[in-house]
Amino acid sequence: MTQYGTQDNELRAMKPPLTYKLLFGTIVACLGSIQYGYHIAELNAPEQFLVCSKIKPNYDYIDCIPMSDSQFGLVTSMFSVGGLIGSLFIGYYSQKYGRRRTSLYISLIALVGSLVMSQSRTFTMILLGRLIVGISCGAGIVITPMYINEIAPMEWKGTLGSMNQLSINLGILLTQALALGWANATQWRNLLYVGALLGLTNWIGWYIVSESPKWLVLNNNVNDAITYLVTLRQCTIDVAKQEIKQWTEGEEETDTTEVTFWQYITSHIYLKPRLAITLLLVGQQFSGINSIIFYGVKIVSQLMSQYAILINFGISITNVVVTFFAGVVIDRSGRKPLLIISTLVMGIMSLIISISILNNLTHWLVIGLFGYIIAFALGLGPIPFLIIGELSSVETISQAQSYGTVCNWIATFAVGYGFPIVNDIIGGYTYIIFSAMTLVLMLCIRQYIPETKGKRNSTEVWQNH
CATH class of the missing domain: 1.20.1250.20 (MFS general substrate transporter like domains)
Known part of the structure; x- marks a missing residue:
């Protein structure tokens, strides 16, 4: 036995x-x-x-x-x-x-x-x-x-x-x-x-x-959801039924009718997940990542124009490789620790980038850029979008995903449009601003972002937070 x-x-x-x-x-x-x-x-x-x-x-x-x-x-x-x-x-x-x-x-x-x-x-x-x-x-x-x-x-x-x-x-x-x-x-x-x-x-x-099994459940099509889950998991019908039950445990007393976008952004009920999503999706862009993605060649050209395109291509490859590696790490270490480490290192690397530009330190600029991209790809890059669904209750997932992506688009436009203007005025000091924003984001993550690893639904995620 x-x-x-x-x-x-x-x-x-x-x-x-x-x-x-x-x-x-x-x-x-x-x-x-x-x-x-x-x-x-x-x-x-x-x-x-x-x-x-x-x-x-x-x-x-x-x-x-x-x-x-x-x-x-x-x-x-x-x-x-x-x-x-x-x-x-x-x-x-x-x-x-x-x-x-x-x-x-x-x-x-x-x-x-x-x-x-x-x-x-x-x-x-x-x-x-x-x-x-x-x-x-x-x-x-x-x-x-x-x-x-x-x-x-x-x-x-x-x-x-x-x-x-x-x-x-x-x-x-x-x-x-x-x-x-x-x-x-x-x-x-x-x-x-x-x-x-x-x-x-x-x-x-x-x-x-096939259709998402959770959407099928939300729209009272449990039989089709069970059928699809059986093929998705290669499991028995009983195991599929048990997983579906876990999705809604703790949320059974909640009205699972889909909320509107306006209800989601205005209701006090969704304040905590909405704040967490806002911090992560806006903070991701205000860390300055797209100043490198959009203008990396221009930044490197200030100190070593002959290698700018090659270094930018190397940054893109590094981003892909490390993001792939992050997929293995995320489920082992958890979301919150990776976010904290990622933002801390990005803040330090942004400072190094700033010092390098201001003092013409070419080697340190390359180290700062690659260190920044590696830190981003390990945490603040992949986690914000995947964590939205884990922070949100069943009836708010689609609107929460829309809300988070809209926040990200607005922040992307602000950084993409504003960076060249600010950079022309203060040059390398721009990355001191990004460093400060990223370190503030790290403190906010410690305070307002719950760990979602191993949690079956949003009720468990927010239970003790």
């Missing part, structure tokens, strides 16, 4: 298997994040070939698009405008029509937007395509972490959830890799065609996968 009892305990301690269905569903969802990363960077490399000041005498489909610098800047930033729109409204539609059905339409929108951009001959046409693509990516970046959180077993939520940030980084890296061969006067449109191909592939994937 003792022997068998020990074996049973060991079996219970084992993680559930990463089944084919679970991995495939995660990959399909992550294609939305890959598109997000891809479209962020798709116009950077071919800018000099894409834009021309006036129509050439032999202007045709292959040639550049007549635009001024300010018009091209508007085209680039229109992605953020579309992203904000998509993130703001997708919570309602994903709850009403389901994660899968909504994502099918999102993929088609991405396909259309990319095709419009690839066929563009005028500023207005490419601006419209960029807006459409932004809407699809803004919606997709909400759906991806939400769907993964809802299909992943508790023991794999951190690992699989970190794939969202990894996929964003892979999308950026894919753009840079393809640009090495296609960023020229005759092939730059191929980069935009790949965006359309990604949208089509994502549509096919969503057509194959």
